[in-house]
Each structure stands twice: as structure tokens, then as C-alpha cells.
Amino acid sequence: MRELHYWRALNEALREEMQRDERVFLMGEDIARWGAGGGIFGVTRNLVNEFGPDRVRDTPISEEGIVGIGVGAAVTGMRPVIEIMYIDFLTLAMDQVVNQAAKMRYMFGGKAKVPLVIRTQEGAGRGNAAQHSQSLEAWFVHVPGLKVVVPSTPADAKGLLKSAIRDDNPVIFIEHKLLYATRGPVPDGEYTIPLGVADIKRPGRDVTFVGIHTLVHRGLAAAEKLAQEGIEVEVIDPRTLYPLDIETIVRSVKKTGRLVIGHEAPQRGGVAAEIAMQVMEQAFDYLDAPIVRVCGANCPIPYNQTLERAAIPQEEDIIRAIKSIV
Amino acid sequence: MAIHVDRRTLSATALLDMYRKMVTIRQFELKVIDLYNEGLIRGSTHTYIGMEAIAVGACAALRPDDYITSTHRGHGHCIAKGGRVDLMMAELLGKATGYCKGKGGSMHIADVEAGILGANGIVGGSIGIATGAALSAKMRQSGQVCICFFGDGAINQGILYECANMAAIWKLPVIYLCENNQYAMSTHISYAASVPDLSIRAVAFGMPGMAVDGMDVLAVHDAVRQAVERARAGEGPSLIVANAYRFEGHNVGDTQVYRTKEEVERWRERDPIVLFRTLLLEDGILTPESAEAIEREVAEQIEAAVAFAKASPEPPVESLLEDIYA
Numbered sequence: 297m298r299e300l301h302y303w304r305a306l307n308e309a310l311r312e313e314m315q316r317d318e319r320v321f322l323m324g325e326d327i328a329r330w331g332a333g334g335g336i337f338g339v340t341r342n343l344v345n346e347f348g349p350d351r352v353r354d355t356p357i358s359e360e361g362i363v364g365i366g367v368g369a370a371v372t373g374m375r376p377v378i379e380i381m382y383i384d385f386l387t388l389a390m391d392q393v394v395n396q397a398a399k400m401r402y403m404f405g406g407k408a409k410v411p412l413v414i415r416t417q418e419g420a421g422r423g424n425a426a427q428h429s430q431s432l433e434a435w436f437v438h439v440p441g442l443k444v445v446v447p448s449t450p451a452d453a454k455g456l457l458k459s460a461i462r463d464d465n466p467v468i469f470i471e472h473k474l475l476y477a478t479r480g481p482v483p484d485g486e487y488t489i490p491l492g493v494a495d496i497k498r499p500g501r502d503v504t505f506v507g508i509h510t511l512v513h514r515g516l517a518a519a520e521k522l523a524q525e526g527i528e529v530e531v532i533d534p535r536t537l538y539p540l541d542i543e544t545i546v547r548s549v550k551k552t553g554r555l556v557i558g559h560e561a562p563q564r565g566g567v568a569a570e571i572a573m574q575v576m577e578q579a580f581d582y583l584d585a586p587i588v589r590v591c592g593a594n595c596p597i598p599y600n601q602t603l604e605r606a607a608i609p610q611e612e613d614i615i616r617a618i619k620s621i622v
Numbered sequence: 623m624a625i626h627v628d629r630r631t632l633s634a635t636a637l638l639d640m641y642r643k644m645v646t647i648r649q650f651e652l653k654v655i656d657l658y659n660e661g662l663i664r665g666s667t668h669t670y671i672g673m674e675a676i677a678v679g680a681c682a683a684l685r686p687d688d689y690i691t692s693t694h695r696g697h698g699h700c701i702a703k704g705g706r707v708d709l710m711m712a713e714l715l716g717k718a719t720g721y722c723k724g725k726g727g728s729m730h731i732a733d734v735e736a737g738i739l740g741a742n743g744i745v746g747g748s749i750g751i752a753t754g755a756a757l758s759a760k761m762r763q764s765g766q767v768c769i770c771f772f773g774d775g776a777i778n779q780g781i782l783y784e785c786a787n788m789a790a791i792w793k794l795p796v797i798y799l800c801e802n803n804q805y806a807m808s809t810h811i812s813y814a815a816s817v818p819d820l821s822i823r824a825v826a827f828g829m830p831g832m833a834v835d836g837m838d839v840l841a842v843h844d845a846v847r848q849a850v851e852r853a854r855a856g857e858g859p860s861l862i863v864a865n866a867y868r869f870e871g872h873n874v875g876d877t878q879v880y881r882t883k884e885e886v887e888r889w890r891e892r893d894p895i896v897l898f899r900t901l902l903l904e905d906g907i908l909t910p911e912s913a914e915a916i917e918r919e920v921a922e923q924i925e926a927a928v929a930f931a932k933a934s935p936e937p938p939v940e941s942l943l944e945d946i947y948a
Contacts, residue, residue, distance in 0.1 A: 305893035308803055310904060321761065341744060350761060351761075355788065356784070356787060356791070358784035358785075358787070358788060360750065360780065360781050360837060361748065361750055361753070361781055361784030361785045361787075361788055363782075364749065364750010364751060364753065364754060364785060365750050365754035365785065366751050366754060367750060367751050367754055367755040368691075368739070368750060368751035368752060368754020368755040368756075368757070368768075369749065369752060369757050369758040369761075370754070371734065371754075371755070372689065372739070372754070372755045372758040372759070372827070373758060373762065374757075374758045374761060374762070376754075389748060390783075391751055392747075392781075393745055395743070395744050396742075396744070396747055396750070400740065401945055401946070401947070401948060402725060403722060403725060403726045403730035403732070404721075404722050404730065404734065404740060404947050405720070405721065405722035405724075405725050405726060405945060406723065406944065406945030407721075407732065407733075407734050407735070408732065408734050409948045410948075411948075426730060440946050441708050441946055441947070443947075446729065449884040464948035465947050465948050496828070504636075517875070529816075534856065535875060539743055560689060
């Protein structure tokens with residue numbers, strides 16, 4: 297199978313969906329002309345040349361307005377894909393995301409559809425400090441009416457983005473800034489990955505590890521090392537946090553009896569707590585050890601490289617956590 | 623006989639329809655106050671009494687397929703755009719037959735099929751939606767326009783600055799119609815705004831700004847008609863400030879200690895319905911008998927709406943989790 301960068305896989309998804317459906321259009325800051333031709337990570341590269349400035353629409357720096365316009369366009373028959381450059385900037389648009397996009401269908405008694413995708417990226421690791429490195433996925437998981445997607449590989453990114461664009465609901469599609477430059481196999485031709493289906497990235501019998509974004513990759517690296525010590529880790533990527541494929545996680549825990557959950561977001565109030573509680577509710581009798589979390593420190597992301605690394609779970613933290621319950 | 627009305631832009635039929643809608647709004651709202659005081663309407667509700675000329679004058683300039691977005695004080699907009707009073711009343715009583723199946727209530731009445739993109743509980747919250755609907759209309763080349771109703775409170779919200787700018791640079795077919803009823807809850811506009819004439823803010827947005835007498839339905843209509851023509855011609859957005867007054871409190875139950883009875887009485891002397899009726903009588907479009915017949919017919923229609931609402935079933939509890947996602 298061919299290998300693509302994560303950014304290129306996303307770029308392909310956008311191109312294919314724009315070719316397939318003329319209602320799909322892109323809007324965001326610096327998506328048409330920045331860098332090598334679109335987007336600070338290249339996701340929209342060259343699309344303006346193919347589809348023109350109406351469908352690949354650069355905007356002023358106006359996050360609340362951009363999302364609001366996306367909501368209005370979505371409810372009147374278009375399928376906008378909005379880019380918010382950093383998830384940190386979604387704080388400026390929370391009314392439009394939480395009070396408008398997420399609730400419109402329900403408030404109107406089911407008489408509206410809001411097929412809006414908000415693409416953004418999160419995560420630490422590049423020295424971008426506290427206002428450009430947060431992982432805020434839990435905020436959106438907490439809002440009924442939204443779907444939340446967190447792809448960790450190029451193939452998942454492409455298939456999930458295509459599904460998100462075809463979905464009739466507002467989808468917060470969260471990429472990770474460290475993953476754009478990673479490569480992986482991507483199938484040729486047309487395919488989609490449904491929202492709400494987890495992926496077992498590595499099978500194992502001893503411990504279940506659930507990670508998102510970079511924690512999938514660190515989990516896989518940890519599993520490789522632990523295998524040499526005879527500990528077989530099953531690595532699961534939920535891929536979407538709402539809808540959450542808890543069945544796949546529960547099935548794995550019933551097999552392994554042990555669960556470790558990892559994400560970059562601060563541990564306090566994070567998605568790991570939600571997953572842990574759902575496993576408690578559905579598989580308590582199968583657990584042979586307490587559920588352990590390997591999450592971000594409860595602090596803003598610091599600038600200094602040593603401090604930043606300490607704020608984010610690393611491979612060795614995962615290994616330590618797994619060994620503590622095996 | 624004095625001729626006040628320019629029949630080149632409004633036929634006698636159109637004028638009578640406008641008058642009937644103003645009467646309908648007034649009687650609907652008076653009934654709402656009664657029902658609220660009887661405890662049949664929950665939460666908070668905001669009446670449009672005294673402002674009927676704005677919604678009716680504006681919506682008379684629209685095609686049936688044009689859009690409006692509305693506010694927390696939205697009943698008048700809905701009726702003016704062609705909303706059904708029986709479905710509105712059922713919604714206010716929280717019934718399954720209401721516009722939103724009882725899930726929206728006063729602040730979220732919408733009829734997307736009729737171009738009514740919703741009342742809104744967030745001050746300024748619909749400005750992005752209106753601008754997005756206009757972008758959508760432009761991209762689909764549908765010839766539709768959108769009127770964005772908002773109050774003097776919302777004119778200080780940041781989203782207006784963002785969206786008006788984008789509407790201007792992209793020449794979107796949207797009319798920002800500020801209903802200056804003098805008070806945002808208890809705060810007078812002379813305290814809250816840096817300029818006495820709110821319409822001059824249009825200069826900063828790069829669009830025409832007009833101030834009109836919001837108690838004069840024909841003045842409102844004339845200004846909006848020009849703005850709609852400009853929007854449909856692809857020349858972009860406008861800001862219209864209709865200076866008016868709400869005769870009742872901010873919400874039903876407002877103590878109104880922030881204004882004097884004398885001030886209210888002064889404004890009530892320029893009741894927009896009385897002003898319009900006088901014109902129509904003098905022009906011979908209305909007779910005392912036909913005016914009385916309209917009052918009677920509207921009263922019957924409102925009574926029928928209340929009866930329909932009262933007789934309608936409550937939404938089933940099972941509907942709680944319906945219509946969150948499409």
C-alpha cells in the first residue's frame with residue numbers, strides 16, 4: 297500500500313469530497329495562500345487552484361464570525377468545512393459551537409440539519425506554549441449535539457474526514473500538530489471510515505491500552521518494548537470520542553482484565569475519566585486491577601522543552617503505568 | 623383625500639396584509655402576557671408590543687424564500703415572515719404540536735422551511751447565522767437575501783463587527799436591522815453606546831447605514847426595500863437602525879424601575895398600529911368597519927390558536943433524547 301503523510305491524506309479527503317459534492321466548501325484563516333499554498337500545516341495545499349477562492353475561502357481573523365457563518369451556511373443547504381487554526385482559538389467561538397451549532401437541531405424540534413465540520417488541531421510538543429498547545433477535546437465531548445473525531449494515522453484521518461463531511465451533524469474534527477509530518481499506509485481509491493468505530497491498532501492479551509492522538513503511537517512503542525518482557529498490550533484507538541465505541545473497549549477489557557488510558561489533555565475532567573467510568577459500569581466484574589490514567593499534567597503547557605515534555609505523557613510513563621498493574 | 627402611501631411599491635392588498643400582521647402581533651403578544659401570568663408559559667418571554675412596524679415593514683420587502691434570523695424578542699418577526707400563530711402558541715405552551723415539538727419555547731421558535739432561521743437566546747447569536755445564510759445564498763446563486771434582526775443590546779457584541787466586515791468584503795446579501803428599542807434590559811442605549819446615532823457604525827463596516835423611524839411601518843419598509851434591492855443586485859450588505867420603543871418590560875414581569883411612566887406614555891402616543899391605521903383610513907384603504915373586522919378576525923384566530931395549543935398533547939417523555947443528532 298502507498299504511504300502518505302497525515303497532512304496529505306487530509307488534503308486528499310478534502311479534494312475528493314469537494315469534487316464529489318459542490319456544496320462542500322472550505323473557509324478559514326490563511327488556508328489558500330500561506331506557506332506552500334494553503335494552511336499552516338499544508339492540509340488545504342493547492343486546493344484554491346483547483347476549486348477557486350469562493351470554495352477555498354480565506355477569511356479575516358474572526359473566529360466567532362467564521363464559525364457563525366459556517367452554521368448559517370450549513371443550515372441553508374451548504375456543507376462547510378471550517379478551519380480553526382489552533383483549537384485554542386475555538387475559545388473565541390464557543391457561543392457559535394456550543395449554543396448555536398450543537399443545539400439548533402434539538403431546539404428546533406428536529407427541523408434543521410447542521411452539516412458543519414470544524415477542522416482544527418491540538419496538542420503539545422513544538423514549544424508553542426500555553427495558548428497554542430492545549431488539548432480541549434473533552435469540552436466538546438461534553439456537549440450533546442456535537443461529534444468529536446481524533447484521528448491518529450493518515451489512513452484514519454482521510455477516511456474519518458470524508459465521513460465527517462458527509463455527516464449531517466456538527467463535527468469537531470481534531471487533528472494533532474505533531475502528526476501532520478508522520479507517514480503511514482493509505483488505501484488507494486475511495487473509502488470512508490464510519491464515525492463511532494474504534495480500531496485495535498495492536499492485539500494483546502494482558503493489558504488494554506486506550507490512547508488518543510500521539511498516545512496511540514507512544515502506546516504502540518511501549519507495547520513493542522513490553523512484548524520483549526512477555527507483556528502483551530492491546531492498543532485501542534477510539535478514533536471518535538463521540539460517538540464512542542465503548543463496546544470494543546469493553547470487549548478488550550473483558551479479555552485482558554486491565555485498562556490503562558492515555559491522553560495529552562490534563563487528567564482532571566479529561567476523556568479518560570469518562571472512558572474509565574463507562575468501563576466500570578459495563579465490566580466492573582472483569583477488572584483484575586484498578587484502571588490507571590496516563591494523562592497530561594494539570595497545568596498550562598509550558599514553553600521550556602524539558603518542562604513541556606514533563607507535562608505530556610511519554611512512552612516511559614505508559615510503560616510504568618502498565619507495569620504497575622500487571 | 624390625502625394620499626400617504628406610495629402604491630408603486632405597495633398594493634392595497636399588501637398594505638392590508640401588513641396592517642393585519644401588525645394587529646396579529648399585538649393581539650398575540652397581549653395574549654402571551656395573559657398566558658404567562660396564568661402560569662401556562664414557562665421560563666421568560668419577551669413581547670414585541672410597540673415594535674410591530676419594524677418586523678412587518680421589513681418582511682414586506684422579502685420574497686417567501688428569503689431568510690430572517692431573529693432574537694429573544696422574536697414572536698413579531700415570526701408572524702411577519704409568515705409563521706403560523708397556532709404552531710407558535712403551541713410551542714409557547716410547550717406542546718408536541720408546537721413549531722419545535724415543545725423543546726424550544728419562546729426563544730427558539732423557528733420555521734426553517736419558511737426561511738425563519740430561529741429566534742435566539744443569545745444576544746447577537748444569530749448574526750453569524752444570518753451572514754452564513756447570505757453566503758450560502760450567494761454561493762448557490764439563489765437570489766435570496768437575509769434580514770438579520772437584532773437589538774440595540776446586540777449592536778455592541780463583537781460578532782457583529784466580525785460578520786459585518788466579512789459581509790462587506792464579500793458583498794453578501796444580508797441586511798443588518800438593528801431594532802433600537804432604547805433599552806437592553808435596564809441599560810439605556812445612551813449609556814451603552816459611544817455614539818448617539820447607531821447607524822454611523824456602518825461607516826466602520828464599509829456599508830450604507832440608515833436610521834429610520836421604527837414606529838412608521840412605511841419608513842421601515844422603504845429603507846429595507848432599498849437595502850434588499852441592493853443586496854439582490856449583488857452590491858452587498860446594509861445596516862438599518864430602526865428607532866423604536868418597547869411598550870412593555872424587557873420580559874413579562876419586568877418591574878421597569880429604570881424608566882418613568884411618563885416616558886412610556888410619551889412613546890405610546892406614537893403607537894405604530896394607530897399611526898398606520900390613521901394613514902390607511904385617510905387613504906381610503908381601510909374603513910372603520912373593515913378595521914373592526916380585521917380586529918375581530920384576528921382575535922378569533924388568536925383564540926383558535928390558544929384553543930389548539932391548550933388541546934394539544936404534551937410531548938412524550940421518550941422524545942427527550944430525540945432530535946439531538948440527525
